[in-house]
Structures are given as structure tokens and as C-alpha cells.
Amino acid sequence: MNSPVTRGSRPYLRPEAIARIARLELRAQGVVEGLLAGLHKSPSKGQSVEFLQHREYIPGDDLRRVDWKVWGRQDRLTVKVFEEETSLRLTLLVDGSASMDYRTATAVRSPSPARPSKFEAAATLAASLAWLALSHGDAAGCTVFDDRVRRGVPPRGRKTQLVEICDLLEAPRNAGPSDFQPVLTNLAKTLPPRGMVILVSDLLGDRDGLLRGLRLLANRGHDLAILHVLDDDELDFPFEGPIRFKGLELPAELACNPRALRDGYLESLSTFLDDVRRRAAMVRADYTLVRTGEPPAAALVRFLAHR
Numbered sequence: 001m002n003s004p005v006t007r008g009s010r011p012y013l014r015p016e017a018i019a020r021i022a023r024l025e026l027r028a029q030g031v032v033e034g035l036l037a038g039l040h041k042s043p044s045k046g047q048s049v050e051f052l053q054h055r056e057y058i059p060g061d062d063l064r065r066v067d068w069k070v071w072g073r074q075d076r077l078t079v080k081v082f083e084e085e086t087s088l089r090l091t092l093l094v095d096g097s098a099s100m101d102y103r104t105a106t107a108v109r110s111p112s113p114a115r116p117s118k119f120e121a122a123a124t125l126a127a128s129l130a131w132l133a134l135s136h137g138d139a140a141g142c143t144v145f146d147d148r149v150r151r152g153v154p155p156r157g158r159k160t161q162l163v164e165i166c167d168l169l170e171a172p173r174n175a176g177p178s179d180f181q182p183v184l185t186n187l188a189k190t191l192p193p194r195g196m197v198i199l200v201s202d203l204l205g206d207r208d209g210l211l212r213g214l215r216l217l218a219n220r221g222h223d224l225a226i227l228h229v230l231d232d233d234e235l236d237f238p239f240e241g242p243i244r245f246k247g248l249e250l251p252a253e254l255a256c257n258p259r260a261l262r263d264g265y266l267e268s269l270s271t272f273l274d275d276v277r278r279r280a281a282m283v284r285a286d287y288t289l290v291r292t293g294e295p296p297a298a299a300l301v302r303f304l305a306h307r
Contacts, residue, residue, distance in 0.1 A: 054078040055137050088138040088196055089155040092126040093187070094169065095119075095201030095229075097146040097178035098248040104233045104292065115232070121292045122200040122229045123169040128300060129198060130165045142168055147179035149186060155195065177249040178205040184213025194221040199285075202229055203276050204249075210276075214283045224285035227303060228276065232293040237265050 057066060057077035065079045100119035116124070130140040134157065141155030142165045151171065153164045178201070191197070197217055203210065203226075218224055233239070239258035246253050273289070280287040286306045290299040 054080060088133065089192060090129065090133045090138060090140045091155055091187070091191060091195055091197045092129060092140070092142040092165075093183075093197060093199045093201070094122050094126050094142060094144050095146070095178055095199075096144040096150060096173050096175055097205070098175040099178065099202055099204045100229075101175060101248060102231050102234070104231050115292050118202055118229050118231055118292055119173075121290065121296070122227070124296050125227055125229070125290065125299065126198075126200050127162070127166055127169060128296060131162055134162055140165065143187065144168060144171075144173070145178075145183045146176045147182070149183055150174075179209065180205050181209030181213045184210070185216055188213070188216035188220055191217075191220070191222070196223040196225070198225045198227060200227045200229060202234075207275060207279060211279045211282065214279070214285060218283045218285075224280075224283055225303070225306075226276075226280050226285050226287045227290050227299070228287065229290045229292065232291050235269070235291060237262050237269075 054067060054070065055078065057079050061079050067078050067080050070076070070078045096119060100122065101117050103117040104115045126142055130142060133140040137157065139155040139157040140161060141153050143152035144150050150173070151168055153161070153168050187197075199214075214224060237258065239262075241258075242255070243258055244253055244255045277287050286303070288299065288303040288306070
């Protein structure tokens, strides 16, 4: 399967930039290649008869859409794309707040390669979903935020779109705390209605504001999904011996014996996860919990199975 990216001679595609972006692009391609051939069903009803273009056949495509005349002339499989099939606008909202920089502390003492930070895991998932949408002829865009929208690429279906999204996700961040409500409210006002919005975040912030913002997007007709990215340390609390915890978004420290905190922490975590699942259900958002220690492909299989 070919990547839907064509690199030209634009200034932002300098050799050093290409080398940096390619790492994320290749991770995304490796995640989605061979996975489910379909991200969505078109929100449009009925059948369109307006032919738009051809694209390369992807395993799982409806064989009735294969243009057999092209196959006979050029010995390659292509699929007819109609106007209805390009109606999806995918917007990926990636949490770039300071808490997303956490990387499992236990990996430091492990001989295995270090696990990605939560932001690195979120960026790989977002780039993979963008790659998959663009491969199907749809439009994909991406926004990175903390307490405000920091930067974004609007949904488009052009061939250079994946490069721009990877460039966005690889750019240096000056991360602050997260604040969901103003970000989601702003996007609800500015995004065209009836798209698909996927929030990729650790959801550590004001959950009431999160719900209000998601509800505004739902009222605009958006199909919502949440990829809840948490580090294995956050989910398992494997710490032993005296330890000092430092806040990433608040200037706070806690020196403690983690064994004394473990039961209470895990109980609070369970309450937190139940609460965010309940809030997601209230706005009919698909919810998937993602561990940074699991292969991204496994997380995407679970997510796409719900679609």
C-alpha cells in the first residue's frame, strides 16, 4: 500500500525536516498497513452517481467498485471514488499539555527500549488515523492544544496533507496545563458541521468542561470518539520504595512510600475511568483506553472495531 504523500520542493520540506517527519510517517504507515480497510461509513444517505476520481485498491474494498477496464489496460487494481465517499472530514484533536510529556519511570530501569511518552503515543495514533483516512480519499486535519489551540492543520484531502500533519505533531511544544472547554467551544464554532472529531488525550483536566465542550460538538452533528492515552505507570502504579512525585502542570511535589498510597490511588483511578466513560456515553462518543506500553496497532484495532 502506498503512502498518500507526495513531497515537493516546498521550503518547509528541507532534507532535515523530511528526515524528522519521516520517522513519524513511517510509524504511522507501519501501524495501519494491513489493518482494517475502512475508518467510517459516510454520513451522507443514499447513493451518489457523481464519479470523482480513481484511487488504488485497498484490501477490503468493495470489489464492485473496482474499475476492471483500468485493470485490463494497466494491470493494476483501482477503485472508483464517488463524491459521497469523500464527504468525511476527520479532525484529530491532540492534547499537547504538559501532563502528556510523562514517560514511564519503570522503563529507566528496564533493559527493554524506553516506552513512548503519552504525547508520542498520541502523535503516532493521530498520524496513523490521518494516514488511513487520506488513503481512503477523505479529508484529515489535526489540532494540538493545551489550554488553547496552539496550532492546527485544517481538514483537507490533498497529497501533502500527511506531511503537514506529521510536521505539526513533531514541532516543539511549549506545553502548559490543559483546559478542554474553551478549546472545544472554539472548535465547535469554527469547524464545519457534520464531521468526525477524535480527541486523543489523557483527559487530566476539568471533566465538566470536557463534557460541555463535547456536547457542543455533538450538537453540531459531529461523530465523536475519544482515545484515552495513559501511561502504564498511571494505570498500574508499580512503584516501590521511597519516591518523590513531581507535578508536570502544577509546582507540587509529594515524597511518600508508594505502598501506602497504592490501594487508594487505584480506587481513585477506577472512579476516574468510570466517570470519563460515563461522560463519553452521554455524548455518544466512542471511547477507547490506550496504554503507552501496548502496540499502537492493537489500540487501533480495538478502536476501529467499534466503528
